Amino acid sequence: MLTTKNLPGSPIWLDLGSPDLPATVAFYTELFGWSHHTMEGADYGSFQQDGKTVAAVGKLTEEGAGPAWIVYFRSTDAHAGAKAVEQAGGAVRMVPQEIGPDGWIAQFSDPAGAQFAIWQPVGGSGLELVTEPGSLCWAELYTPSAEDARAFYRSVFDWSFEDMAMGGMNYTVVTPPGGGADDSMAGIVPMPGVPPHWLPYFEVRDCDAAVAKAQALGGAVALAAESVEGVGRFATLTDPHGVRFAVMTSSG
Template sequence: MLTTTYVPGAPNWLDLGSPDVDAAAAFYGDLFGWELQTMGPEAGGYGFFQLDGKTVAAIGPLTEAGATSAWTPYFLTADADATTKAVEQAGGTVRAQPMDVFTAGRLAAYTDPTGAEFAVWQPGDTKGLGAVTDVNTLSWTELYTTDAAAAKDFYRSVFSWDYEDMPFAGATYTVVSPSGGGQDATQGGIMQLPQENLDAGSRSEWHPYFEVADVDATFAKATERGATTLIPPMEAEGVGRIAMFLDPFGAPLAIIRGSGG
């Protein structure tokens, strides 16, 4: 499971790019009880979502030409420059070269060989999110990909992730853990997009799961406020109750009430 004791390769940051930061902040504030702490003009409109005084995600305006609203997971690296070289050598694309963010840390952003966007965070003063796995915080990261085999090879090369393939809903779901972390450190999953999704034009993308107290109630609130259904509330054997939707601006995310919760 995710913890704030971050290790290399584990998710340690998450942000949302949105065409309307204020409206998106209002949606997530209503849905999860988050409060937006803006960083001021010098931060280019970037701000932190906070819950009970802890940073649980971040948000900023879309800055790349042609970009669409999406959540981006960041994975911890001890050296963003070295990771950038590893991404290039493994066939990925560098979208943003390593850069310092004041004294908070150092980031870089990439696209994997199958088209999914992700980033890394090299901690400085900011180690990562202040809370995970609590209600209304990040609890899982998941990659839907057009080529699971290629994606697994890429991320193993970049982050040395450990994998465990598991049967799920007639397909194979790959559970991801940081190198040497074992079952207690599982952090996400990789799922091959079915052929019907590929035929419909689905693309590779990362999306977050947020733990909630009541999947059905949260899902109903989201759709009432403009979200688009992708997967209605359902029981996932051995996992818990889940649902998935697009927020009002098109960013995919999922919610879960874990079976252990």
């Protein structure tokens, strides 16, 4: 279960690069009931749920890049992390940069092309709410080869993995180093033919209602809602700019 303990290697931040900030902010605030707070003098701001930061959004600035949610994993050393990514066959999209008093960030692509980032926090605390309605509850990697992905991310983050059968396929559950049975925070899905990407899941009180609302706001359904016993009901959606994300009503 995703928590705010911010263990090294676990999700600590989440942001979205948008080609149209007002439209993006309007969609997500209406869908999840978030409030939006812009940083002074910047095309970047946070989304909050009940006064707690749950995500961020900024103007898309990277030339040739498409809009997408980017998951940031906690790092204890951003420069060493960048070196580990390169040595494991990944690509550095943004070299480690200091972000004021909050630490260091860097952005990468894994060997299959899935984009992700790291944040080495100093003064920043990261996401303030997870697993509750309106916040990040899970992350999932879609990749051509789960075996190759495991080798790469183990080398970079020292993650541990556990396989489980789900819907006729082998699903890999990810736990950060030092985490216990309750600290799993992501999954790996072997999906040849689909562009490799990390998919954020947001907890909602009613999955089907969230799907209907997203469609009414101009979003679309990428994968229809389904239920998995002991897990919950979830669906994959796209926002009006085609950005993929998922909503989930967890069991229990």
